Amino acid sequence: MKNNNIKNVVILGGGTAGWMAAAALSKSLANANLDISLVESEEIGTVGVGEATIPHIKFFNHLVGLDEKEFLRETNATYKLGIEFVNWGKLGDSYVHPFGPYGIDMQGVHFHHTWLRQKRKGTAKPIEEFSLPGMAAKAGKFQHPRPDLKSSPLSSIDYAYQFDAALYAKFMRKLSEGRGVKRIEGKVTSVKQNIEKGHIESIELESGAVVEGDLFIDCSGFKGLLIEQTLKTGYEDWSEYLPCDRAVARLSERQETVHAYTKATAKEAGWQWRIPLQSRTGNGYVYCSKYISDEDALASLNRDLDTPPIADHKFLRFKTGIRKKTWNKNVVAIGLAAGFLEPLESTSIHLIQTAIARILTNWPDKHFNEHDIEFFNRKTQAEYEQVRDFLILHYHATERDDSPFWQYCRSMEIPKSLERRIAIYKENARLYREDTELFTPVSWFAVFNGQNIEPSRYHPLADILDDDKLETRMAELYRATQRCVEVMPSHEQYLKDVCR
Numbered sequence: 226m227k228n229n230n231i232k233n234v235v236i237l238g239g240g241t242a243g244w245m246a247a248a249a250l251s252k253s254l255a256n257a258n259l260d261i262s263l264v265e266s267e268e269i270g271t272v273g274v275g276e277a278t279i280p281h282i283k284f285f286n287h288l289v290g291l292d293e294k295e296f297l298r299e300t301n302a303t304y305k306l307g308i309e310f311v312n313w314g315k316l317g318d319s320y321v322h323p324f325g326p327y328g329i330d331m332q333g334v335h336f337h338h339t340w341l342r343q344k345r346k347g348t349a350k351p352i353e354e355f356s357l358p359g360m361a362a363k364a365g366k367f368q369h370p371r372p373d374l375k376s377s378p379l380s381s382i383d384y385a386y387q388f389d390a391a392l393y394a395k396f397m398r399k400l401s402e403g404r405g406v407k408r409i410e411g412k413v414t415s416v417k418q419n420i421e422k423g424h425i426e427s428i429e430l431e432s433g434a435v436v437e438g439d440l441f442i443d444c445s446g447f448k449g450l451l452i453e454q455t456l457k458t459g460y461e462d463w464s465e466y467l468p469c470d471r472a473v474a475r476l477s478e479r480q481e482t483v484h485a486y487t488k489a490t491a492k493e494a495g496w497q498w499r500i501p502l503q504s505r506t507g508n509g510y511v512y513c514s515k516y517i518s519d520e521d522a523l524a525s526l527n528r529d530l531d532t533p534p535i536a537d538h539k540f541l542r543f544k545t546g547i548r549k550k551t552w553n554k555n556v557v558a559i560g561l562a563a564g565f566l567e568p569l570e571s572t573s574i575h576l577i578q579t580a581i582a583r584i585l586t587n588w589p590d591k592h593f594n595e596h597d598i599e600f601f602n603r604k605t606q607a608e609y610e611q612v613r614d615f616l617i618l619h620y621h622a623t624e625r626d627d628s629p630f631w632q633y634c635r636s637m638e639i640p641k642s643l644e645r646r647i648a649i650y651k652e653n654a655r656l657y658r659e660d661t662e663l664f665t666p667v668s669w670f671a672v673f674n675g676q677n678i679e680p681s682r683y684h685p686l687a688d689i690l691d692d693d694k695l696e697t698r699m700a701e702l703y704r705a706t707q708r709c710v711e712v713m714p715s716h717e718q719y720l721k722d723v724c725r
């Protein structure tokens with residue numbers, strides 16, 4: 226019987242997406258008798274931003290066999306306990322979207338219902354004070370979770386990293402090449418398709434070299450050289466919901482104290498990020514070109530840097546949305562070639578990671594089963610839509626009307642799926658999680674509450690405790706959180722110790 230197993234895998238692109246894919250496939254499919262090549266062009270280069278992540282990256286790092294200490298040292302990384310949002314609900318507001326729960330769930334209902342009850346009574350402390358990661362981030366503290374201390378908030382904190390994306394890709398490259406991935410330098414100038422089915426058979430480089438493959442993974446960045454320029458797959462444009470379409474990025478000196486959180490400050494026509502690494506700070510203004518010029522965005526970024534710049538600025542253009550199919554024929558698009566949702570919640574690298582996991586689950590043979598492909602595309606679309614809705618909430622749930630940009634955002638039409646979620650929360654504070662949706666009720670609550678959306682009522686089960694018990698229980702939780710923050714080491718010192 227003819228063997229239809231995939232033999233040659235060609236990854237086009239050596240940015241974060243390409244090298245993450247190479248590292249994961251070469252590890253997970255080590256016994257599948259595959260030849261994996263990665264084609265990249267130094268002349269074209271990579272996007273080179275993408276420094277903040279979410280906790281799931283730890284699973285990926287584990288999968289590819291990274292040692293955390295080595296990874297922190299090699300990528301200049303810091304720990305990340307959440308994101309601080311400044312000026313989003315209204316000017317002067319600030320809240321943290323933490324990586325980990327608030328308090329603990331009581332009577333089978335989410336903690337926020339109990340907190341809302343206390344808030345109605347007028348005795349509640351700010352919600353942040355029940356969040357260990359949020360409090361620790363602001364206090365400059367960090368330590369790994371302690372799952373062994375079952376009744377302590379230390380058991381349930383979670384964390385991610387902030388790192389130099391270029392160094393991360395380099396690190397992935399080292400791992401991949403060590404496992405036999407063949408790197409080919411060169412610019413792709415033409416693509417050969419099968420006449421009958423339209424599948425891609427080979428790519429030709431400027432040098433004249435031809436690289437043949439059975440499966441092509443398109444990690445060529447925004448242009449989507451195979452998925453779009455060759456296969457004309459089409460793009461679903463979401464810029465009516467997520468209108469920012471440009472960014473200007475600039476590195477600055479390291480902060481005196483390196484924070485274990487990313488800061489996202491809403492501005493006149495978008496928002497500015499600040500991502501602290503061990504050796505420097507990443508900054509950028511993500512903005513909507515309809516409401517501010519490039520020159521004004523750059524001036525605004527420069528004005529709001531916390532530390533002196535150490536490199537020239539870099540402009541980037543994008544269109545938020547997703548390819549109509551991220552898997553088309555024998556091409557799977559990953560990373561920016563698949564779509565882009567803007568970096569507000571640091572989700573792009575995560576979406577690379579889940580796409581890789583999905584390819585592994587649905588690993589094809591040369592028949593390229595249509596049902597597998599349809600399943601892959603449906604799951605990818607659902608995942609992007611869920612993240613999209615979460616991002617839109619940040620823009621839409623605002624009282625700001627101090628600029629045409631915010632006037633647009635607060636009154637724009639939003640997807641029905643998000644409209645439903647907002648209506649349910651406003652009515653009874655409930656937060657439903659769809660299947661394996663990335664963002665948990667804790668994340669949704671952080672943004673709803675942080676951006677001043679008040680529900681009409683809370684879950685009736687939150688009324689079960691009598692008033693005295695409620696106050697005692699909440700006071701205990703509050704004290705437990707404060708005590709943990711006090712005993713945690715400083716992030717700065719912890720990093721030094723780990724990286725030593």
Ligand SMILES: Cc1cc2nc3c(=O)[nH]c(=O)nc-3n(C[C@H](O)[C@H](O)[C@H](O)COP(=O)(O)OP(=O)(O)OC[C@H]3O[C@@H](n4cnc5c(N)ncnc54)[C@H](O)[C@@H]3O)c2cc1C
Nearest residue numbers: 238239240241242271272275277413446560561568573574
């Ligand atoms: C402003 C901004 C901020 C971001 N911040 C974050 C963040 O904080 N967190 C996060 O998770 N993500 C972030 N991202 C997303 C993140 O940068 C990307 O997801 C990540 O860098 C992956 O990019 P990529 O590998 O898909 O594409 P690229 O980095 O663009 O790589 C494309 C590769 O394809 C190669 N290539 C292209 N054309 C050819 C050709 N013709 N021949 C040969 N090779 C070719 C290039 O040489 C390059 O190697 C951000 C993105 C932007 C725009």
